[in-house]
Amino acid sequence: MPPDETLAPDDALAASRRRLVVEAAGIVVSAMGFGFVYGLAARNAGFSPVEAMAMSALAFGGAAQFAAVGYVAGGLAWPGVILLTALLNARHLLYSAAIAPWLRDRPLAERAGMAHLLTDEGFALSMAHFRRLGRADAWGYWVAGIGATFIPWNLATLAGVLVGGSIPEPNQFGIDVIFPAAMVGLAVGLISGRREIVAAIVGAGVGVAVGLIAGPAIGIIAGGLIGPAVGLAVPAALANERAPLGTGASAERYAMPGTHLDGEQPRDEGGPR
Secondary structure, three states: OOOOOOOOHHHHHHHHHHHHHHHHHHHHHHHHHHHHHHHHHHHHOOOOHHHHHHHHHHHOOHHHHHHHHHHHHOOOOHHHHHHHHHHHOOHHHHHHHHHHHHHOOOOHHHHHHHHHOOOHHHHHHHHHHHHHHOOOOHHHHHHHHHHHHHHHHHHHHHHHHHHHHOOOOHHHHOHHHHHHHHHHHHHHHHOOOHHHHHHHHHHHHHHHHHHHHHOHHHHHHHHHHHHHHHHHOOOHHHHOOOOOOOOHHHHHHHOOOOOOOOOOOOOOOOOOO
């Protein structure tokens, strides 16, 4: 979205910040809901309150935290937990590459803090805010990263851990299905084309099949590695992605305004010219 040139710079900044706060309010509700569920699931998987809170504060990676809890509950060794959660969070490399040009003038220490707070929701809120303005706004990034996600997530995690500890038999309340249900919801939100659908179906099928034969831990590793590999093998022509990397649609969605070379038009969604 191009910046609104009908407004003075200060008015445009204030208007975009107000919109950011409104959009962030919806994310706060989501972050608190999922954070609470994570706290319950972590406590039910045997995490102490300190361990659950430390993961929320230091790892701070919603889907990866849910995955780690499930892997630990399934008996997966720590090297496997680290490997699979790293693969799950690999998309953040793309987020950071997309947002880095906007923030290149910020001090290194500040960018390091921003990197720690980079999440799906924070990225989406910040990029929309930056594109409305046509420039970066560090205040907006901190609102998206801290106000909309980090604080609500950690407060909700604490509440979930405390409530989880007061429930003598969590399975009586259906808490044993919290992790799989939450992961299904998160997975649906990550689907942007047929590659993700193929990866999810193949990964689930392989994971269940191998798990029944060789045990849950091995099934998790097999599904987590084979599913994405098969998904990546889907030809680009069949992937039906909304904004494939390397296309004009991707550039227009994530790039800074006015960064195309003079006289060069963005490539269309069909691929390179």
